Amino acid sequence: MVVALFNTLSRRVEPLEPMTPGVVRMFVCGPTVYDLAHVGHAKTYTQFDFLARFLRLRGYEVTYAQNITDIDDKIIRRAGEVGRDPRELAAEFEEAYRQDMAALGNTQVDVWARAHDYIDEIVAQVQALVERGHAYQLDDGWYFDLSTFPGYGKLSGRTEVAEEDSVARIDENDAKRNPGDFALWKARKPGDPYWDTPLGPGRPGWHIEDTAITERIFGPQYDLHGGAVDLIFPHHEAEIAQMEAASGLEPLVRHWLHTGLLRVDGSKMSKSSGNFLTLRDALAMSDYRTLRYAFLSQHYRSSMELSGTVLDQARGARRRVENFARLVDRSVNDTPAAVEAAQAAWAAMLERLDDDVDTPAALAVLFGYIREQNRADEPAGPAAWDLLTRVNELFDMFDLADRSVDDAEIDAELARRSELRKARDFAGADQIRDALAARGIVIKDTADGTRWWLADDTPQGTRAVGSAAVEAGR
Structure with a gap:
């Protein structure tokens, strides 16, 4: 068994080779909690939830950490608009996010890491960058000096911000040494939350929280880092620059995985643009299994459109599996051929998933098996039920309850x-x-x-x- 994954850093599918054999340390960029999660979040986090499930099924010991950005310009701005304390607002939306993930069946995260809880680690990492000559101070805080890190751009293949980098959170200051230099520590502004530290009173920049969190949890290097494709630049480039410059070790991460975006009317869904449907609204109008099917029937690296038609198709596909399940007779004795067919289908599904978590190909195997069973002279028996149960334990998107529904x-x-x-x-x-x-x-x-x-x-x-x-x- 060899699980292979596409590595954004090398731009090819490579075997997953953890630093400690059989142990995967996995970090995924979590949300900035200033509003409810939308269905674009749902796609990304469902696909990484599935990845963690699959790696565990394949025998890996997985530690899955996800950060919560609970101090940020967007949170402060929203709190000011509604007259709330930023920390209280962030705590409320964090709880809503975690409830929404549970409602969607995303249960695999082991460590939830709030930026508020890692201030000491953030300060220590900035100090390390200062000592190594990678950071400098301006009137509004401390900045990373990109000219000191020649490897900047190796993940994305570029070094300059483009118009489409809508989540870049670029820090503007005419005194910066280089246009792309980014804030590590932001000096205190009137009315903003702050901490008194050796760096001066202030709060973290956006990029630094992730590397401070992962250094504390995993150390300066670990196995797998995930996020949506729009985080590759500049966020993940900044993470690489920060941690490799601070530690002197590379690579920060062996495997970088990125999910495709969810689009509506051809444009990316995002909270900042107002072009989004909350996950709660989607779950109120649909159901978690159909949403999971819609997301997992697409390859994680593919972008997808979400519409009523897409969800109707997902619902129809689900129903074909569920209707087959209701025809299974668990009281019969399977023939050797029936057992072999079910085992072969499961092995073929795992083979497809071992190859860059190809969920569409794995589901195609399942539907092929169901078609063959529907053509058989004898009813499907315990082997078919065992296969369906295994599949559902992994995907969690079929209702296999014994219901009489025509x-x-x-x-x-x-x-x-x-x-x-x-x-x-x-x-x-x-x-x-x-x-x-x-x-x-x-x-x-x-x-x-x-x-x-x-x-x-x-x-x-x-x-x-x-x-x-x-x-x-x-």
């Missing part, structure tokens, strides 16, 4: 309800709705028609299973 019957009932509503027989339409609700079927009327799904029966009662159209946009 899709055609439900669709017919909804069509009848639609006719009653057109005839203004709302009492009759409500009777159909109530009868479906009594069977655990949730319906929602949307501009694109009526959607339905099965109400989830998890103890938390916080998730719904099925489909609803979501037109993500402004």
Whole structure:
């Protein structure tokens, strides 16, 4: 078994070779908590959640750390707009983010690291950069001197900011030695949160928090760093410059992984542009399994559009697996051929996932297996059920509960309800709705028609299973 992953640093697929064999230290850039998480966050963090699940399945001991940026210009600005204390605002949105990740089934993070809790490490790292001649002081704080680090640009292949670098948080000061120099420590401004430190009163720059966090958790070098592709430059370039300059060791990270962006109407979804749909809104209109399917049916490095059509397709694909599961007869005795077919399908799925976590190819294997089983003379048995269970433990996007639901019957009932509503027989339409609700079927009327799904029966009662159209946009 060799897991291979695309490495942004080398620009090729390479075997995952941790510094300690069998032990993966993994860090993923987390959110800046000044607002609710949007579905672009959901795509990135679902795909890294899956990566952690898969590596653990393949026998690796994984420590997955994710930072929480809870002190930042954006948080301070939003707190000022709403008249809140920045730290209280950040704490509220951090809790909302973690709840949303749990609702989406993203459960693999081991360490949540808040920037507030690493101020001493941040100060120490800036001091190390000062001592080594990589940092200088201006009237508004301490800056990294890019001219002292020739390796800047090796991850992205560039050194200058472009117009599309919307999350760059470029620090402007006409006195900077180099245009791309970035703030390590920002001097205190009236009304802003600050810490009294040997660097002077102030607060961290954005880039420095991640390397201070990872140095404390993992040391100056570790195995895998992830984030969305829009963080490659300048954020991840800045991380490399900071840590390798401070420690004198390279590489900071052996493997850099980046997910493609989620786009709406052809443009990147982001909170700062206002072009986003919150994850909570998406979960209210749809369900976590369909969202997970939509994200994991795409390769993690691919960008994707999110729309009602995409989610309807995801819902339909899910239902094909779930309908097959309801046909499985676990009481029969499998033939040797049936056992072999299920085992071969699982092995083929793992083989696809070993090759740069190719989730679309793995799912294609699953659907191929289901097609063959549907053509077989005998009903699928325990081997098929075991395969479906294994797949769902990894992907967490199918409802395998034994429910007696006939899709055609439900669709017919909804069509009848639609006719009653057109005839203004709302009492009759409500009777159909109530009868479906009594069977655990949730319906929602949307501009694109009526959607339905099965109400989830998890103890938390916080998730719904099925489909609803979501037109993500402004």
